[in-house]
Amino acid sequence: MSFRGHTVEPSAGSTATLEDARSHLFNDRTVERYRESLRAGVETVAAKVSTTTRPFTGTTPDRLAPEISGIDLDRPLGDLAEALAELEDVYLRDAVYFHHPRYLAHLNCPVVIPALLGEAVLTAVNSSLDTWDQSAGGTLIERRLIDWTAERIGLGPDADGVFTSGGTQSNLQALLLAREEACTALAAAADTPPAKHELLPQLRIIASEASHFSVKKSAKLLGLGMDAVISVETDRGRRMKPEALARELARCTAEGLTVMAVVATAGTTDFGSIDPLPEIAGLCAAAGVWMHVDAAYGCGLLVSPTRRHLLDGIERADSVTVDYHKSFFQPVSSSAVLVRDGAVLRHATYHADYLNPARMAERRIPNQVDKSIQTTRRFDALKLWLTLRTMGAEAVGLLFDEVVDRAAAAWEMLTEDPRFEVVTKSQLSTVVFRWLPPAGPARDLADEANLYAREALAASGEAVVAGTKVDGRHHLKFTLLNPETTVDDIAHVLDLLAEHAGRYVNDRAAVAPELCPTAV
Numbered sequence: 001m002s003f004r005g006h007t008v009e010p011s012a013g014s015t016a017t018l019e020d021a022r023s024h025l026f027n028d029r030t031v032e033r034y035r036e037s038l039r040a041g042v043e044t045v046a047a048k049v050s051t052t053t054r055p056f057t058g059t060t061p062d063r064l065a066p067e068i069s070g071i072d073l074d075r076p077l078g079d080l081a082e083a084l085a086e087l088e089d090v091y092l093r094d095a096v097y098f099h100h101p102r103y104l105a106h107l108n109c110p111v112v113i114p115a116l117l118g119e120a121v122l123t124a125v126n127s128s129l130d131t132w133d134q135s136a137g138g139t140l141i142e143r144r145l146i147d148w149t150a151e152r153i154g155l156g157p158d159a160d161g162v163f164t165s166g167g168t169q170s171n172l173q174a175l176l177l178a179r180e181e182a183c184t185a186l187a188a189a190a191d192t193p194p195a196k197h198e199l200l201p202q203l204r205i206i207a208s209e210a211s212h213f214s215v216k217k218s219a220k221l222l223g224l225g226m227d228a229v230i231s232v233e234t235d236r237g238r239r240m241k242p243e244a245l246a247r248e249l250a251r252c253t254a255e256g257l258t259v260m261a262v263v264a265t266a267g268t269t270d271f272g273s274i275d276p277l278p279e280i281a282g283l284c285a286a287a288g289v290w291m292h293v294d295a296a297y298g299c300g301l302l303v304s305p306t307r308r309h310l311l312d313g314i315e316r317a318d319s320v321t322v323d324y325h326k327s328f329f330q331p332v333s334s335s336a337v338l339v340r341d342g343a344v345l346r347h348a349t350y351h352a353d354y355l356n357p358a359r360m361a362e363r364r365i366p367n368q369v370d371k372s373i374q375t376t377r378r379f380d381a382l383k384l385w386l387t388l389r390t391m392g393a394e395a396v397g398l399l400f401d402e403v404v405d406r407a408a409a410a411w412e413m414l415t416e417d418p419r420f421e422v423v424t425k426s427q428l429s430t431v432v433f434r435w436l437p438p439a440g441p442a443r444d445l446a447d448e449a450n451l452y453a454r455e456a457l458a459a460s461g462e463a464v465v466a467g468t469k470v471d472g473r474h475h476l477k478f479t480l481l482n483p484e485t486t487v488d489d490i491a492h493v494l495d496l497l498a499e500h501a502g503r504y505v506n507d508r509a510a511v512a513p514e515l516c517p518t519a520v
């Protein structure tokens with residue numbers, strides 16, 4: 001037998017029996033197996049985490065791929081203990097560990113234990129939050145958390161929203177709602193309402209040059225094309241310049257274009273900068289334009305005991321993206337989109353006879369699918385619920401404050417270190433910097449040396465840092481989300497980076513001495 005080029009052995013030697021298969025189903029007769037299996041899994045992870053000395057082994061796709069492709073998925077091991085042992089080789093050994101204090105790269109956080117428990121509970125019960133008849137209390141818990149978040153933002157009495165898979169999806173849904181509102185308004189203003197597809201080419205989205213790429217992807221998915229996103233300048237702090245926004249708004253009006261949304265970023269992914277929300281809100285209100293705030297990263301400030309004011313102005317948004325899986329220390333995935341006027345969520349509503357017929361809405365049966373672009377949907381809200389009920393919002397805020405403080409300390413450290421050059425100080429927890437080669441011709445090697453240092457560091461597994469480009473030049477980046485990361489950890493990582501970068505320049509100079517006379 002052949003399937004897509006693979007030869008499939010008939011299952012002649014198979015020992016599977018229905019009875020055995022049924023013993024794996026989770027139900028009242030198998031709770032003991034459930035207990036034992038989860039305990040074994042928990043023990044495996046606990047043992048791993050307690051003995052992990054590096055954030056990463058430094059493995060490469062080439063080295064790891066054969067381990068995984070070598071597994072015959074048509075020959076089960078038949079035993080959980082063996083499957084767990086195998087997992088060590090295919091996953092756990094080489095996984096990237098975000099709890100490790102020298103993981104300083106992307107916006108992935110260490111996670112809090114109540115949320116891990118939530119994850120275990122929600123997958124066992126396996127509620128699906130599309131309809132009340134598949135979730136019951138789950139729906140009400142999610143709604144309560146949406147209300148709680150909207151209150152923290154200050155969106156007012158008509159606010160609503162829904163949990164999503166992540167900031168990308170939250171941004172997409174917010175912009176979908178904005179597009180529908182803009183099209184509705186344009187159609188209402190026309191003598192003969194044009195067809196929707198005739199309106200799309202005139203729609204624009206304005207975001208800063210430091211905004212997240214998911215804004216462009218959303219534009220593409222929404223039928224506008226990436227070109228429909230107008231990028232406005234930022235100031236030295238990488239915050240949107242209000243005067244540049246005002247200029248673009250005026251230019252669009254003059255050219256007969258319709259701005260369907262302005263996206264303000266509250267915590268840019270690279271720089272942790274927060275756009276001037278009050279000024280942007282004022283300009284949006286004056287122009288009658290939808291204001292979306294992408295607070296995927298900065299949402300942790302909503303619970304910060306000392307820095308909530310950095311989000312002032314967010315309460316004037318029409319929609320907001322929050323990623324609990326970034327600054328609320330929640331496991332992936334956990335995000336939400338919030339809107340000031342819950343009625344706009346109708347643009348995501350479709351009544352399917354088999355699932356959520358209109359008569360259910362009339363009877364006020366709370367079907368979350370009416371508000372979501374997903375159908376079957378995880379009960380991710382339970383993780384946040386157990387987090388708030390166990391440790392509380394303020395404890396989460398303390399953790400986030402701690403990493404923001406640490407980033408400020410790292411920035412200070414870098415400004416005083418002649419080996420490095422540091423870019424703008426973050427309002428959140430990123431630090432963007434680069435190693436500087438010795439003055440002279442070797443300066444030209446800065447880009448390569450920084451790229452090399454980052455890769456060599458990851459390959460050593462000693463630490464993981466990120467990279468990005470600033471004004472066309474390669475930089476290194478810390479995204480600090482682990483309160484356990486100490487100033488000493490950061491100093492150590494800087495030494496390692498300087499060592500790798502220095503070695504690169506010296507090696508280059510050895511073959512081309514004119515590049516770097518001082519380094520040889």
Ligand SMILES: *Cc1c(COP(=O)(O)O)cnc(C)c1O
Nearest residue numbers: 166167168212267269294296297
């Ligand atoms: C991470 C991020 C996103 C995307 O969120 P995901 O959860 O990764 O989909 C959007 N906007 C900003 C500002 C982000 O930092």
